Amino acid sequence: MVETKNAELVFIPIPGMGHLVPTIEMAELLTDRDERLSITVLIMKFPIESKSDSYSRKSNSRIRFIEFSLNQPIAPNNFVLHFIESHKDPVRDAVAKMVRDESIRLAGFVIDMFCTTMIDIANEFGVPTYVFNTVSAARLGLNFHMQSLSDEQNLDVTEYKDSDAELLVPTYINPVPGKVFPSRFFDEDGLTMLLSMARRFRETKGILINTFLDLEAYALKSLSDDDKIPAVYPIGPILHVKAKSDKNKDCDKIMKWLDEQPFSSVVFLCFGSRGYFDGDKVKEIAIALEQSDHRFLWSLRKPPPKDSLQDPSEYENPEEVLPEGFLQRTAGFGKVIGWAPQVAVLSHPSVGGFVSHCGWNSTLESVWCGVPIAAWPMYAEQQLNAFELVKDIGIAVEIKMDYRRGSDVIVKAEEIEKGIRLLMEPESEMRTKMKQLKNKSRMALMEGGSSYDFLRCFIDNVFDNIA
Numbered sequence: 001m002v003e004t005k006n007a008e009l010v011f012i013p014i015p016g017m018g019h020l021v022p023t024i025e026m027a028e029l030l031t032d033r034d035e036r037l038s039i040t041v042l043i044m045k046f047p048i049e050s051k052s053d054s055y056s057r058k059s060n061s062r063i064r065f066i067e068f069s070l071n072q073p074i075a076p077n078n079f080v081l082h083f084i085e086s087h088k089d090p091v092r093d094a095v096a097k098m099v100r101d102e103s104i105r106l107a108g109f110v111i112d113m114f115c116t117t118m119i120d121i122a123n124e125f126g127v128p129t130y131v132f133n134t135v136s137a138a139r140l141g142l143n144f145h146m147q148s149l150s151d152e153q154n155l156d157v158t159e160y161k162d163s164d165a166e167l168l169v170p171t172y173i174n175p176v177p178g179k180v181f182p183s184r185f186f187d188e189d190g191l192t193m194l195l196s197m198a199r200r201f202r203e204t205k206g207i208l209i210n211t212f213l214d215l216e217a218y219a220l221k222s223l224s225d226d227d228k229i230p231a232v233y234p235i236g237p238i239l240h241v242k243a244k245s246d247k248n249k250d251c252d253k254i255m256k257w258l259d260e261q262p263f264s265s266v267v268f269l270c271f272g273s274r275g276y277f278d279g280d281k282v283k284e285i286a287i288a289l290e291q292s293d294h295r296f297l298w299s300l301r302k303p304p305p306k307d308s309l310q311d312p313s314e315y316e317n318p319e320e321v322l323p324e325g326f327l328q329r330t331a332g333f334g335k336v337i338g339w340a341p342q343v344a345v346l347s348h349p350s351v352g353g354f355v356s357h358c359g360w361n362s363t364l365e366s367v368w369c370g371v372p373i374a375a376w377p378m379y380a381e382q383q384l385n386a387f388e389l390v391k392d393i394g395i396a397v398e399i400k401m402d403y404r405r406g407s408d409v410i411v412k413a414e415e416i417e418k419g420i421r422l423l424m425e426p427e428s429e430m431r432t433k434m435k436q437l438k439n440k441s442r443m444a445l446m447e448g449g450s451s452y453d454f455l456r457c458f459i460d461n462v463f464d465n466i467a
Contacts, residue, residue, distance in 0.1 A: 007107035007466060010095060011041045011132075014080060014112045017273055018361050019134050022210055022238045023112065024063075026132065029238065031062045034459050038062040038104075042094060044087050045069045066094050081193055084115050092121050099125070107462050110208070116200035128205035128465050130458075135360050137211050137234065138219040138388050139182075139381050141171025144229060146185065147198035161186045170226070171219035173392045179402040180383040202228065206461060210236040210360065213450035214440040215367065218392065231461070233454045237364040237441050241343050251341050254297070258345065261295055264352035267420055268371070270299040270340050271357040275378055276312040278303060281410055282321045288416035290326065294424055295333045297351070299340035314338035346371050353423040355399065358385040370438030372396065372430050374423040378405040395434045397422040 009030070013023035020043075027039045043065055068090050098104055109122040109129045122129040133140050149155035160167065160178025169176050184190030201207060211234045213220060223232045258266065269285070271277075277285065282300065289296045300321075301312035318336050319327060327336065342362065345351060346369035354366050355374045359382060366373050373396035375386035383404070389396035399419035400411045425431070444451040 005105050006036045006038060007463060008098070008104040009037065009039050009107050009462065010098075010109045011039055012091065012109060012111045012115045012118050013041065013043075013132070014084065014114050015044060015046045018359065019112050019114075021240050022134055022361065023132060025238045025240055026110075026208070026210075026235070027063050028060065029235070029455065030459065031060060033455060035062075036463070037107075037459070039064075040098065041065050042091055043067040044083065046083070068094075080114055081117070085117050088117060088121060091118060092124065095121065095125060105466065107466050108205070113197065113201075116197050119200055119203060129203070130462075131201055131204050131207045131230075133207055133209045135381050136219070136363075136385060136388060137209050137216040137223060137232070138169075138171040138392070139360075139384055140207070140209065141219055141223055142169050142176070142181075142384065143194055143198040144201070144223075144226070145169050145171070147195045150195055151199075157181070157185050157191060170222040172388065173218050174387075176384070176387060177402075180387045182381045182384060183379065183404065202230065204230050205465060206231040206233055206458065208458065209234045210238045210364065212236050212441060212444040213454075214444065215393070215437060233458045235451045235455045235458065237368055237444075237451075239343070239361070239364055239368055241347075241365070241368065250337060250339065251344070254335070254337055254341065255344065255348070257335050258297070258348045258350045261350035263349050264426070265295045266348075266351045267292075267294050267296045267353045267355060267424060268299075268340075268345055268351050269296065269355040270342055270345075270362075271301070271376070271378060272359045272362060273311055275357050276301045276303045279321050283323055284410060284413045285416055286323050286326050287413035288420060289334060290330055291413065292417045292420045293333075294353075294420060295350075296330075296335070297340075297345065298334065298336045299338065300336050301338060343369070352426075353420070355420065355423070358382045358389060358396070360385060363389065364441075367395070367434065367437050368441050370435050372423060372428070372434045374399050374419045375401055376411070376419075377401065377403060393433075395430055395437065397430065 011023055011027055013020045027041060031037050031039060045067060068087055070086060099106055106125060106127050108127045109118060110132055111118045111129060113131055113133050119129045146157055160181055163178035166175035166177050184194055207230055209232055213234055220232065220234055223229055300318055302315045304310040304312055315338060343365050346354060346365055351371055353374060354371045355376060356362050356366065357378045358375050363385060373389060375390055375396045376399040377383045377386045383402055386401045390398050390401060397419055399416055403409060403411060443449045446452060
């Protein structure tokens with residue numbers, strides 16, 4: 001019997017916690033699963049401080065990191081793509097050095113969905129490229145569908161902007177209204193980028209998706225049935241759930257407060273690492289919480305300076321944006337915080353509902369913890385996620401599904417309160433579905449589970465394609 005040699009995969013994520021963290025978790029999943037695999041993660045650092053820097057140090061002996069800090073100016077339009085493009089030469093040089101100096105057996109590139117320009121580098125080395133898709137399978141299908149309509153029928157997608165007109169998309173059960181399409185479809189640079197990405201996805205050997213079969217069965221079947229789309233591997237949920245403690249000084253206070261609350265009684269409001277509201281909108285949320293009579297834990301973040309790439313920060317004194325006396329009146333049943341240890345909070349038995357921006361990582365965390373969602377998207381593909389969760393999967397209620405940050409729309413307290421009351425209904429069908437998906441999300445990763453088996457299929461594909 002011929003001995004199978006070890007193999008090296010090169011991972012290329014983009015910076016940012018929403019992409020880097022699941023990429024590293026996936027690298028650990030793969031190396032834990034097959035001792036023949038080693039992985040080099042190429043970290044391209046934005047020229048601004050990132051919270052993800054310290055996370056990249058975590059690894060096992062078969063995962064290593066190579067960092068690039070070019071510190072060059074970022075073009076204002078499509079800055080991510082310009083940023084990735086500028087790293088082609090450093091990536092090429094780093095991989096060439098690995099191959100030359102270490103005699104590694106290069107098996108392929110696993111690139112972030114935004115890093116399709118790196119397919120060119122993989123081609124130069126004669127190895128296949130796989131895409132790691134950090135959004136939903138349904139959202140991936142929309143990209144492919146719009147690219148097909150654009151190339152084959154010359155569809156002008158901008159006609160759907162802010163529209164109730166609906167489009168039949170193969171990966172969605174229900175017709176999708178234009179008002180929940182990602183904003184990037186409606187500006188020229190963004191549309192060009194998304195259509196180009198979809199075209200290049202078709203060149204790859206396979207697409208890894210951070211989802212699982214029972215969550216998106218309809219969308220995954222649609223993708224798998226299309227012979228013009230590469231093989232798809234739903235291997236999720238890939239989450240950073242191992243760390244139960246956090247060094248943040250407020251974590252213990254938050255968890256202690258939750259310990260004192262009744263089972264499934266707390267509404268948790270958190271809008272992601274880049275989530276924030278301006279003053280008038282904050283006041284409407286506060287009024288809704290006070291009137292709802294539900295216990296709440298609210299992660300309230302301060303908006304960054306206008307036109308800044310910085311993340312939201314902490315309020316030194318949140319009273320400056322809250323209604324007068326709000327903190328005093330709600331002291332017995334509510335708590336306003338800044339940063340939140342999201343997975344730890346969602347895992348706590350006192351938390352019964354999650355008012356969320358519907359980022360895909362947050363959605364998977366909510367499913368993992370079995371906490372139903374009230375959908376209040378902000379930007380990117382979040383409106384589309386909200387639509388899928390509310391209409392297709394049935395594990396969320398709507399607060400404002402087509403809300404977009406930066407708009408003049410103020411969601412009134414009455415709408416927010418209504419959403420919270422629906423969210424917290426104790427015996428709802430939505431809550432039952434979420435409990436079922438919680439169990440299925442865990443089973444998917446266990447031996448014999450769907451994601452476990454798809455991961456094996458991916459690894460087999462990698463070794464089958466080594467020259």
